[in-house]
Amino acid sequence: MKFRAVMIDAGPMREFTNIVSTISKLSKECVARIADDQLYFIVSDENSGPAPPILWCEIPHAMFFSEYQMVGLDDDHKDIYLEFTSTNLARSLITLKNAKSLKMKLTKKQCPCLTLEIEVPSSTSQQTRQVTHDIPVKVIPRKLWSDFQEPKIPKPDISIQLPTLKQLRTTIDRMRTMAAEVMLWASAEGRLTLQIKTDTSKVSTRFKDLRVEAFEGPIEHSDSETETQANEDKSNICYCRVDAKKFSMFLSADQISHNRTVCSIVHKRLVVLCLQTEENVKLQCFITGIVY
Amino acid sequence: MDDEMSEYYFTASMDSGKTLCSLLKAIQFQEFAVFCALAEGLKLTVEEGKCVQASAYVPADNFTEYHVRSDVDVMFKINISVLAECLNIFGSGEESSLKMYYRCEGSPLILVLQPQSVHNVMTDCEISTQTADSVLELRDEDTSEVAKLVLKAPAFLGLLADLERSCDIMELKLSPEHPNISIITYGMQDRSCIDMPKSSEMVQSFNCTHAVTLKYQLHHIRLIMKALAVSTKVVVRCSSNGLLLLQLKLEKEDQRQMFSEFYIVPLLDD
Numbered sequence: 001m002k003f004r005a006v007m008i009d010a011g012p013m014r015e016f017t018n019i020v021s022t023i024s025k026l027s028k029e030c031v032a033r034i035a036d037d038q039l040y041f042i043v044s045d046e047n048s049g050p051a052p053p054i055l056w057c058e059i060p061h062a063m064f065f066s067e068y069q070m071v072g073l074d075d076d077h078k079d080i081y082l083e084f085t086s087t088n089l090a091r092s093l094i095t096l097k098n099a100k101s102l103k104m105k106l107t108k109k110q111c112p113c114l115t116l117e118i119e120v121p122s123s124t125s126q127q128t129r130q131v132t133h134d135i136p137v138k139v140i141p142r143k144l145w146s147d148f149q150e151p152k153i154p155k156p157d158i159s160i161q162l163p164t165l166k167q168l169r170t171t172i173d174r175m176r177t178m179a180a181e182v183m184l185w186a187s188a189e190g191r192l193t194l195q196i197k198t199d200t201s202k203v204s205t206r207f208k209d210l211r212v213e214a215f216e217g218p219i220e221h222s223d224s225e226t227e228t229q230a231n232e233d234k235s236n237i238c239y240c241r242v243d244a245k246k247f248s249m250f251l252s253a254d255q256i257s258h259n260r261t262v263c264s265i266v267h268k269r270l271v272v273l274c275l276q277t278e279e280n281v282k283l284q285c286f287i288t289g290i291v292y
Numbered sequence: 293m294d295d296e297m298s299e300y301y302f303t304a305s306m307d308s309g310k311t312l313c314s315l316l317k318a319i320q321f322q323e324f325a326v327f328c329a330l331a332e333g334l335k336l337t338v339e340e341g342k343c344v345q346a347s348a349y350v351p352a353d354n355f356t357e358y359h360v361r362s363d364v365d366v367m368f369k370i371n372i373s374v375l376a377e378c379l380n381i382f383g384s385g386e387e388s389s390l391k392m393y394y395r396c397e398g399s400p401l402i403l404v405l406q407p408q409s410v411h412n413v414m415t416d417c418e419i420s421t422q423t424a425d426s427v428l429e430l431r432d433e434d435t436s437e438v439a440k441l442v443l444k445a446p447a448f449l450g451l452l453a454d455l456e457r458s459c460d461i462m463e464l465k466l467s468p469e470h471p472n473i474s475i476i477t478y479g480m481q482d483r484s485c486i487d488m489p490k491s492s493e494m495v496q497s498f499n500c501t502h503a504v505t506l507k508y509q510l511h512h513i514r515l516i517m518k519a520l521a522v523s524t525k526v527v528v529r530c531s532s533n534g535l536l537l538l539q540l541k542l543e544k545e546d547q548r549q550m551f552s553e554f555y556i557v558p559l560l561d562d
Binding site for chain 2: 163167170171174175177178198199200201202203204205206207208209210
């Protein structure tokens with residue numbers, strides 16, 4: 001197994017730092033899957049043992065690394081899976097601010113390590129300093145790889161563009177102080193509603209004029225839970241109830257400069273939030289619906 | 293539309309709910325408040341035990357539209373923290389216009405908020421209302437005022453923040469003689485005293501006819517700190533029965549004014 005990658009441009013280095021820092025806020029542990037075309041970051045739900053990932057991030061190496069070499073486990077299993085504490089990587093990358101280059105490699109020290117060699121310019125002389133971080137990692141044996149495959153999800157009933165993440169996060173964070181669960185409604189007419197209900201209040205924030213990327217309607221509503229605005233067709237609306245905290249956590253991804261964020265809903269069952277950047281980084285969050 | 297609206301007990305709208313929100317936060321030391329819409333303005337009152345009563349008062353001219361039916365009493369109990377969170381739903385950095393509706397007794401208070409900078413979003417909140425408990429009438433027309441002082445709010449806030457937190461009781465001595473104002477706290481093993489002559493920069497005006505010594509629960513006094521933080525000056529009135537009244541004007545950009553008021557009941561000598 002071998003891995004060695006070099007980054008020399010400021011833009012990608014900043015993006016990479018932002019991505020890792022976002023992930024570190026979402027989860028303590030993280031798995032990096034190193035494949036020959038992409039680098040993946042995968043987070044599983046910490047509380048529920050082996051479960052499908054809740055976060056899936058793909059980073060195409062060509063856009064980020066000027067050099068990228070890897071040799072996988074063997075000829076049939078060409079990937080490398082490493083587990084590490086996400087804050088360790090996030091903290092090490094703080095040095096990356098105004099660095100000249102980053103070299104990342106898999107090394108064997110007292111334990112397997114992901115070694116970062118960061119070249120930092122000196123403010124007083126022409127010479128540079130080199131900062132080395134050794135991040136202990138656990139190599140995941142092949143028999144466990146299947147736990148970290150991309151989740152297979154049913155075809156979403158609707159995919160709708162999200163409002164700016166910052167705005168969404170402020171609203172969700174206010175709602176979170178009042179209720180633990182938030183209901184998401186999306187309609188084929190481009191409306192997205194966030195709603196909480198408690199004994200003392202009902203708060204709904206409605207966004208309109210959002211682009212609908214796909215709609216697989218009509219939606220069948222077997223219960224009376226759906227409430228609609230007058231003259232709105234029920235079959236054009238789907239909803240899902242999710243944990244407000246999980247939803248809010250994904251929204252901290254607003255520090256990654258993105259050009260597209262989409263929310264896909266499988267009626268009542270699942271919400272998939274997807275963020276894409278100009279460099280084709282794709283970050284997806286899977287939040288399962290709460291059904292009573 | 294107008295006809296339909298006039299059937300409502302109470303409707304009001306304002307361009308920005310932000311200052312209202314900071315006013316509510318200043319008196320938000322209890323979960324529930326009594327919401328009272330009078331012809332002159334809106335008043336929210338919270339009480340702690342039967343010892344402290346705090347009110348936020350928003351004169352009607354702060355609203356772009358304000359309507360209360362004259363033939364009914366618009367008064368109900370409402371969760372003030374939910375109300376404050378709803379007013380702040382788009383974040384403190386955002387100015388959002390606010391509309392309030394209250395149809396009739398027992399119906400929820402409805403708020404509609406729309407941020408000024410973004411147009412494709414709005415929030416509506418339904419906050420349930422309950423029958424109001426009676427509010428204490430602490431003002432007593434028969435008692436006279438023995439002292440009135442005007443203090444700079446930030447400096448007074450700093451002073452209160454310096455007082456030892458573990459103390460239960462604060463003694464306030466006011467006197468026409470030097471030092472005019474003394475604040476004394478009693479702890480387990482110590483007694484600390486802050487003297488403030490009327491020449492102090494913190495004191496803007498000082499009126500006191502004869503010396504008084506009053507004791508208050510320090511915890512009660514501390515309840516005004518949030519309100520002090522958003523005000524420039526505070527008027528302290530002390531009546532002959534020891535009731536302390538603090539009146540604060542909210543710091544605002546425009547000319548219209550919003551107020552908060554705290555009545556604090558003294559401790560009796562044992």
